[in-house]
Amino acid sequence: MFSSIWALENFVARLGALSPLSPDDVAALMRLPAEPVRLRGNFDIVSPGGGFDHAFLVVSGILARFVQLRDGRRQFTAFHMPGDIADIHRVATPLAGSALQTLSTATIVRVPANGLKALALASPALTRAFWTYAAVDAAVLSQWAVNLGRRDARSRMAHFLCEIGVRSEQSALGTRNEFILEASQSQIGDALALTPVHVNRTLKALRESNLIAVDGRIVRVINWPSLAAIGDFDPAYLQLDERQEAA
Amino acid sequence: MFSSIWALENFVARLGALSPLSPDDVAALMRLPAEPVRLRGNFDIVSPGGGFDHAFLVVSGILARFVQLRDGRRQFTAFHMPGDIADIHRVATPLAGSALQTLSTATIVRVPANGLKALALASPALTRAFWTYAAVDAAVLSQWAVNLGRRDARSRMAHFLCEIGVRSEQSALGTRNEFILEASQSQIGDALALTPVHVNRTLKALRESNLIAVDGRIVRVINWPSLAAIGDFDPAYLQLDERQEAA
DNA sequence: CGGAGTATTGAGGCGCTTCAAAGGCGGTGG
């Protein structure tokens, strides 16, 4: 786990689950460059406003997509976890991507947008798969917006933890009941639009309600049904493979 | 204006500005069905959770994409204005669209997803244009999330009004300094995650600061630079045609 | 052992919500 080959295989598997791929498509994807790069935490891979003609395969750690306000505060708009490709939109529109930073130390593979575009042009099935992948990304973003707009801190945190849990499970990084969240409370605050102080209090409340247990970066969900109910969490938007959902 | 032909031409023009189209592509798009349907306000075109194999071209009025919570509250995640196509994601993933409602009375054209998909498969340029269109939609959603998460009511409202103004101008529905916003204060609240009461107070404050004037559904921006500054508004994310931006 | 980032906890303040009520406006039917 956490090799660039694993990450690529994981990505391809998820792509295939979203939209059928031929063996040729899979083979073409596996020929993508796979030179891993290690980055320190809180590193801006793509600065706000900076164009960049690469997409990024996450091998380990978490990449956060963000928008920065003039006063320097950041709002994270997505978390990209191992096995995800960040900013696949750039295949269609190289200039208009979001800014991107690491949370903790991370390993990534830089994939030239041209390479992906060439693949997409060569295979309609791949085009469709990329597009669907981007559509799921947009669906996650919708939920993120709902979370920010309509839920209080407790519910917002619960929904967030449920999402990370299910996505970790989806990529075989853990289970929804026990997973690693490589983010500081301050970074969680940038995702949920809460101050670090209130993130701390909210987590404490969830712990004291016996819903979760936190041990360093390991999150254990003690009562999944309750947590999901509090977060009003319905995993449908993640477009899980039915086989996974049955389990 | 406000004929289905106008709406389709407007959509095609914007698509072409995002990504070059051949005359054949344009001709193919213009052959799409254009049977307009009139709908009353607050009508759910696509219910939450409901699949639907159509996209919707807006001819008049506004369509709001939304997510509904269990308790019935809604969060709007996008406004689709005349000349927009709502839910173009369905071309790639028919099952996973968002719910969609009208704000006030609206006229739309239902476009079968299959028809769009057939066009996309026949022309790589169109595929790319659709995808780019969807990417802009996602960029708008990012800003929406930032708005909900990081700005107070005054700033949030200012950003919202700036976005609607620029998009109205983009589709020749008005100018950024004077445009029609076909939404009640309650609906604006569902977009900004504010109560109707606070929407009212916030608008009042903007009026009393001599930033805007409201006359029925007509919004006049008296001091655009100040409003944009308060809303921290930078139109770059809307991917305007450079010619428009120069003006 | 020192230092920086992170976690934790307390106290006070503000922005938005909730609850409540009245007035305006357009549409419909007697």
Next chain:
DNA sequence: CCACCGCCTTTGAAGCGCCTCAATACTCCG
């Protein structure tokens, strides 16, 4: 034609959730 009804807008008052400011402790790492 106008009276009525529903929806929207507007305003007031009180409460609460989250922020801000502040201080202390913890942990990792050089």
